[in-house]
Amino acid sequence: MIIGFKSQIAAIALVLGLTVANAEATTLKFATMGPEKLQFIQCGHIQFLKQLTKKSGGKLNFQTFFAGTAFAHPLKQYDQLVRGIIDMSFGVLTYLPGRFPMTNIGTLPFMMNESGAGARAMTRVYQKHLRKEFSDIHLLAIALPPLYQVQSRKKIASIGDFKGLRIRAAGRIHGQILKALGAVPAQIPAPGLYENLAKGVVDGALFPWSGLVSWKLGEVTKYSLGLNLNASTLFHGMSNKAYDGLPADLKRIIDNSAGVPLVDHISSCWRPITKKGKAIASQKGRTVTIADDKLVSQIKAKLAPITEKYLAGLEAKGLPARKVHAAIKKAVKEEEAK
16 A cells, blocks of 8 residues: 555656646747758758757757748748747748838848858847847847849840849849849749749749759759849847747747857858859859959949938938948958958
8 A cells, every 4th residue: 555655646746747847848839931841941940940949958849830831921921920920930021121121221232242241240230220120029130041143044144134034033122123224023932933934924033043952943044143143131030929938048048049150050051052053053054154343343333323222211211221331331341351
């Protein structure tokens, strides 16, 4: 009888212990627009989430949603964070025109030569100048994808070659850039681009080298123009509700993993994909044109009014656009010199 009683006590203690452990564990919903099997998704996101779980000793877990799910719509991801429908998300700010005018100064033409340094610069500038634009979420990082090039079905090797072509754009500034070059912009989120190129709905796309791999654009284009035109802005964030609801120890783990460590991780995941994309662009049957200094200078001259008009428009609204533009350029120069 005594042994049985002790066994019962041990069983009860075990159940209570498991209950406490389960109570301490937190599961967050994470969503992003890309397919789960994409190399970048596996490296940039799934690996990052696994690192958080490991650092937390299993107290922080994730339920993930990718392309094809209701939580992964590219135009709704940010607002789902704001509303607390999703706990953590990674998405594209430039798909939301007018929402982040100061942050998107970083997407103006020829602001940087390399997006990894640009992402670190944007993270530095965020701390002082951009926090207000993200007050409705808990921002973990402003990330930048690889810089935009031109991927097309028809050869584009001069400004004149853009005339009349329907080219995919990612956001309002891309639209202005394409119009200035004589093209017709078509706003298409990345997941819908392959089909539109395959069907000839668009003649080309502003897209990084990595898109030839990640979104299989190498299958539906034949020409590439290397230009290092600009970057888009991406966010990695949490809902305020989800972050505020975490215990202090889990907040510390997330805080220590955010900012520069996170943008460096994301940038490191894109580099091998960019390398693969460049290799695909150079395959037999394809043509790559790398813009020379003369062409770059011509394009810069065409696009200079876009930058001036954008900054002047924000200044007219009382926003310190020129100050932030100068801060980003300075930070980029410093990061690229490292």
